[in-house]
Amino acid sequence: MKALVLAGGKGTRLRPLTHTSAKQLVPVANKPVLFYGLEAIRDAGITEVGIVVGATGEEVRAAVGDGSDFGLAVTYLPQDAPLGLAHCVLIAREFLADDPFVMYLGDNFLVGGITGLVEAFGRGRYDAQILLTPVAEPQYYGVAELGPRGEIQALQEKPEHPRSNLAIVGVYTFSPAVHDAVRAIKPSARGELEITDAIQWLVDNGYGVHSHLVSGYWKDTGRLQDILECNRIVLEAIEPDIAGTIDALSETSGRVVVEAGAVVENSVLRGPLVIGADTKIVSSYVGPFTSIGRGCELRNAEIEYSIVLDGSSVDGVSRIAHSLIGRNVQVSRAAGVANTHELMVGDHSRIQVKV
Template sequence: MKALVLAGGKGSRLRPLTYTSAKQLVPVANKPVLYYGLEAIRDAGIHSVGIVVGDTAHEIREAVGDGSRFGLDVTYIPQEAPLGLAHCVLIAREFLGDEPFVMYLGDNFLVDGIAGLVEAFRGSGNDAQILLTRVAEPQFYGVAELGPDGEIIGLEEKPEHPRSDLAIVGVYTFSPAVHEAVRAITPSARGELEITDAIKWLMDNGGRVRSHFVSGYWKDIGRLQDMLECNRIVLEAIEPNVRGTVDGFSEISGRVLIEPGALVENSVIRGPAVVGADSKISSSYIGPYTSIGARCVLENADVQYSIVLEDSAIRGVPGLTYSLIGRNVEVSRARGVPNTHQLMVGDHSRIQVRA
C-alpha cells in the first residue's frame, strides 16, 4: 500500500504567514504539521510516499528530503496549478501504479494517526473509505450522509442545509478503481477536479464506498484558531524535560520542554510550554500553551497561548496572547510618545490593540 500526500495549495487563510512559507510547514509544538502526517503514515505501516507539491515545492523538498529521517521513501510529484484533489490522483498515476493507497491532505492534524483507517481498509474489498468526524457546524465542511450499514449514500460540499453533522476529514483510502473515476469526471464550477465527484462516480458505477470514524482529535489547520488549538492539544501531552540552562532566579512549573542551548534567566515559565533550541528568555513570563521556536529572544516580555516561530524577538511587550508570530519577526515597545502604537503590517494581517 502507498500514500499520496498533498502539500501544495496557497494557504490563503493563514496569510500573510503563508506568503513566504508553506502552510504544511507551520509548526505545532515546534514541529511542522506535515511531519505529524508523515509519521502517522509510517506508523500505519506504509513506507512508499508520493508528495504532490506546488509553488512551495523547494521548501517542502528541503524540509522532508528523501524521507529517510521518517523511515519513508519519498517521491515528489509536481502539480502545475491547484486543479483539485482528484487532479492530484490523476497526475500521480505512474507513482501509484495498481496498488491501493491512502490520500492524506498535508494540512490535516490527527492526534491518533491513521493506523485504524488503514487496517480497516486492508482486505475490506472497499473501493473507497472516507474518514469522518462529527462537527458542530457541518455547513463549513464537506458532509457525508450514511446508510444503515455505514455505506456512503450522499456527499455534499459545504451545504446550506446539511443532511448530517458528519464532516469529511482530509484522509481517504482508495483501491485502483479510483483511477477510472478521476479520468471520467469533469471540472467543477470552480475549475477543479473534485475528489467528491470521483467518489460519487464510484458510487454510481457499482463501487463499494464505506465510512470510517476518526478516533481522537482532528483539525484542518487552515486558520489561526485551529493552529493554536492543535498547539494546545500537543503541548498537553509533552514530557517535561529541561535540556537547556535555567538560572536560580527563574521558576519552571508544569509540563515544560526546554531544548538544548536555550537559556532562561530571571523568568517564569508555566507549562505546558516548549522553548526551542538556542533561544534566550530573559526577565519574561511564558504562560501555558505557548511554543517558542528556535533561536528566539524574549526580553521583558509576557506571552501566553501563542506560537512564536524561529529567529524572532519580542522585547518589552506585555500581554501578548492568542498570537501567531512568524519567522524573523521583531515585536518591541515603541519609543517616544506614550500610549501609541507603531506598526509595519503586511497584507491580510489582523492586529488587536487595547484602546
C-alpha cells in the same frame, strides 16, 4: 500499499504567513504539521510516499528531503496549479500504479495515527474508505450526507448550505478503482476536480465505499484557531525535558521542555510549553500552551497560548495571547506618546488591538 501526501495549495486562510511559507510546515509544538502525517504513515507500515507539491515545493523538499529521516522513500510530484484533490490523483497515476493507497492531506492533524484505518481498509476490501467527524462549521469542509442505515447518500465540497454536520477528514484510502473515477468527473463550479465528486462517482457506480466516525482528535489546520488548538493538544502530552540552561532566579512549573542551547534567565515558565534550541528568555513570562521556536529572543515580555516561529523576538510587550508570530519577526514596545500604536502590517494580516 503506498501513500499520496498533498502538500500544495496556497493556504489563503493563513496569510500573510503563507505568502512566504508552506502551510503544511507551520509548526505545532515546534514540529511541522506535515511531519506528524509522515510519521503516522510510517507507523502504519507504509514506506513509499508521493508528495504533491506546488508553489512552495522547494521549501517542502528542503524540510523533508528524500524521506530517509522518517524511514520513508519519497517521490515528489509537481502540480502546476491547485486544480483539486482529484487532480492530484490524476498526476500521481504513474507513481501509484495499480497499488492501493492512502491519500493524506498534509495540513491535517489526526491524533492516534492511521494504522487502524489502513488495517480496516485491508480487511474490508473496500474501493474507498472515508473518515467523518461532526464539526461546528461544515461549510468549510467536504460534507457527507448519510442515509438511515449510515450509508453514504451524497457528498458535497464546501457547500454554502450543508445538509449535514459530518465533515470528511482529510485522510482517505483507495483501491485502483479511484483512477476511473477521477478520469470520469468534470471540474466543479470552483474549477477544481473534487475528490468528493470522485467518491460520489464510486458510490453511484456500485463500488464499495465505507465510512466511519473518527473517535480521536482531528483538525484541518487551515485557520489560526485550529493551529493553536492542535498546539494545545500536543503540548498537553509532552514529557518535561530540560536540555538547555535555566538560572536560579527562574521559576518553572508544569510540563516544560527547554531544548539544547536555550537559556532562561530571571523568568517564569508555566507549562505545558516548549522553548526551542538556542532561544533566550530574559525577565519574561511564558505561559501555558506556548511554543517558542529556535533562535528566538524574549525580553521583558509576557506570552501564553501562542506560537512563535524561528528567529523572532519580543521585547517589552506584555500579555500576548492567542497569537501566531511568524519567522524573523520583531515585536517591540513603541516609544513616544502613550496609547499610540505603531504598526507595519503586511497584506491580508489581522491585528486586534485592545484599547
